[in-house]
Amino acid sequence: MTNYKTIVFVHGLHENAESWKSWKLFFEKTGYECHTPNYPFHDGIPDELRQNPNRELAKIRMNDVVNHYVKFIDSLGGVIPILIGHSMGGLIVQKLVHLEKGLLGVCITSASPKGVLSFKWSFIKSNWGAINPFKGNSLYCGTREWFHYAICNTLTRQESDEIYEKDVVPESRNIPRSSRFGDGMIDFNKPHKPLLFISAENDHIIPTSLNLKNIASYKDKHSIKDFKQFKGRSHSLCVQKGWEEVAQFIEYWLIKNTKI
Structure with missing residues (x-):
């Protein structure tokens, strides 16, 4: 049902x-019904999760997260929803669109x-701590400096620390690791529902060049794939000052593409 x-x-x-x-x-005020399910073992207040994480989280791979969202979407009574994802959530959106579980897909940074790889130093430096193979199945929770x-990186340290306190939770190393292998596979030749890729100009962990490589990988000429870069932003563009501009752009794109 559309x-x-x-x-x-x-989320990412x-x-x-x-x-x-x-x-x-924001989107509820414009008439959308919105759902924000967590990954497995991510339920709770971030500060409390940092102090007392669920150790089962360490076992979770990317496909476990994808299947979790498939089950959630299937519980919506046949509704095929719009999908909006940030960071790893953007890749999960791509996977869900590939599985025909989304009407439209918005992939933010x-x-x-x-x-699809990047060899920029900022990408390697930002991601190594989480995927480090020498850390086994231990949970990862990056430092405030990281x-x-x-x-x-476009914010002051104080602004960054405030976001850290409010939002950061411990993470499974096996989600990003497995995304580099079979769990992260996409058939780029397959026709797909419209996709919007959004990048942040000064993003260290997911540089714009990587977003552009990602978009260029999709080969079906009849499928919509759009791109928008926001100047002067970092990876945290969904929560940093000015996030409303990003949300408004997405809203306009959704309106345009649901009329097709």
């Missing part, structure tokens, strides 16, 4: 649905599928 007014938001790594609070309110460099 429903142009239902949105499922997909190192965060949970708390990060979508303002976006949920999206992690890339298998085989967070400022990788996620909030």
Whole structure:
């Protein structure tokens, strides 16, 4: 069942649905029914999760998260929703669109599928801590210093620390690791529903060049794939000052593409 007014938001790594609070309110005010489900073992207040994480989280791979969202979407009574994802959530949106579980897909500073790589130093430096193979199945929770460099590099350290306190949660290393292998595979030749890729000009952890490689990988000439870069922003553009501009652009794109 097609429903142009239902949105499922997909958060990224190192965060949970708390990060979508303002976006949920924004889109609800414009008439959308919004859902913000968490990844498995991500439910709770971020500060409390940092102090007492669920150790089962360490076992979770990317496909476990994808299947979790498939089950949630299937519980919506046949509704095929709009999908909006940030960071790893953007890659999960790509996977869900590939599985025909989304009406439209918005991928904000999206992690890339298998085989789509960046060799920029900022990308390697920002991601190494989480995927480090020498750390086994231990949970990862980056430091405030890492967070400022990788996620909030256009903000002051104080602004970055405030976002860290509010949003950051411990994470499974096996989600990003598995995304580099079979769990992150996309058939780029397959026709797909409209996709919008949004990048942040000064993003360290997901540089614009990686977003552009991701878009260029999709080969079907009849499928819509659009791109928008926001100047002067970092990876935290969904929560930093001016996030409303990003949300408004997405709203206009949704209106345009649900009329096709």
